[in-house]
Amino acid sequence: MCGRLVQAPTEIEFQNEVQKTAMEAAQRIAPHRSRLDVCTESVLSNPRAYSLFLDVDGTLLELAATPNSIHIPEGLSDLLQLLMTRLDGAVAIISGRLISEIDQIVRPIILPASGVHGSELRGAATGAIEQISPTLPADVVASLKKLVPRFPGVIVEPKGSGLAIHYRLAPHAEADILATIAHILKTHEGAFELLPGKRLFEIIPAGLSKGTALAALSQLPAFRGRVPIMIGDDIGDETAFGVAEEMRGFGLRVAGEYFHPDVADFSGPRSVMEWLEQIADRPVRDSARS
Numbered sequence: 340m341c342g343r344l345v346q347a348p349t350e351i352e353f354q355n356e357v358q359k360t361a362m363e364a365a366q367r368i369a370p371h372r373s374r375l376d377v378c379t380e381s382v383l384s385n386p387r388a389y390s391l392f393l394d395v396d397g398t399l400l401e402l403a404a405t406p407n408s409i410h411i412p413e414g415l416s417d418l419l420q421l422l423m424t425r426l427d428g429a430v431a432i433i434s435g436r437l438i439s440e441i442d443q444i445v446r447p448i449i450l451p452a453s454g455v456h457g458s459e460l461r462g463a464a465t466g467a468i469e470q471i472s473p474t475l476p477a478d479v480v481a482s483l484k485k486l487v488p489r490f491p492g493v494i495v496e497p498k499g500s501g502l503a504i505h506y507r508l509a510p511h512a513e514a515d516i517l518a519t520i521a522h523i524l525k526t527h528e529g530a531f532e533l534l535p536g537k538r539l540f541e542i543i544p545a546g547l548s549k550g551t552a553l554a555a556l557s558q559l560p561a562f563r564g565r566v567p568i569m570i571g572d573d574i575g576d577e578t579a580f581g582v583a584e585e586m587r588g589f590g591l592r593v594a595g596e597y598f599h600p601d602v603a604d605f606s607g608p609r610s611v612m613e614w615l616e617q618i619a620d621r622p623v624r625d626s627a628r629s
């Protein structure tokens with residue numbers, strides 16, 4: 340008798356309950372997924388209310404053993420051009436690379452960009468590159484270059500006002516590289532900061548970051564008043580995520596060596612490209628084949 344008092348759920352109620360449980364489980368497993376969904380829906384509904392800032396390595400491109408051995412996905416420049424049209428010019432690259440290198444990667448198009456973690460800025464596609472900080476002192480570059488013959492595989496890459504030391508091919512050199520950098524930072528107290536990355540260390544001018552780059556680019560006419568979206572994969576992108584989120588925008592993380600998949604919004608550069616194609620409202624590779 341008692342059992343008859345409990346009514347069995349209808350099929351629709353049962354399906355709703357299953358869906359709700361699945362959504363709650365998905366939230367627990369991937370709490371950032373809903374943030375990406377919200378961002379996607381918002382941009383698609385009104386693209387010209389948003390600005391897009393993109394890191395390069397590990398975000399648009401898969402990470403490579405050396406900075407020059409990258410693979411550039413087919414259709415990347417076409418996709419970026421479509422995004423520029425869709426967002427009415429509010430698309431910029433924010434990278435640790437030099438702007439001249441960024442131009443080679445996205446050519447033939449030229450985008451607004453910041454290079455070397457905020458040390459270089461180019462506001463408009465036709466504008467000149469502005470150096471925000473002076474070139475690194477020669478003694479800093481010279482003392483770091485001495486690491487190269489000591490540790491085969493270490494690559495020292497001067498980048499104007501910054502410098503990157505790649506040790507992906509010589510991971511055992513990490514402690515010695517750090518000791519050399521510590522000595523430099525002490526000698527030039529307050530002038531530079533150490534930025535660790537994925538099997539790389541960078542020395543950048545103190546006070547500059549991808550966050551200062553995003554803030555500066557956001558003041559330019561094409562970007563002003565828009566909600567920023569920053570996509571990146573590394574510790575150096577955190578400052579830009581912070582600035583974007585302070586502006587009620589989105590910091591979207593790409594899984595890789597820094598962000599674990601369960602806290603990331605994208606599983607890797609491939610999924611970033613697919614999302615960008617969705618935002619551009621056109622599958623570029625399909626259209627290229629047709």
Ligand SMILES: [Mg+2]
Pocket residue numbers: 394395396397398571572573
């Ligand atoms: Mg990166």
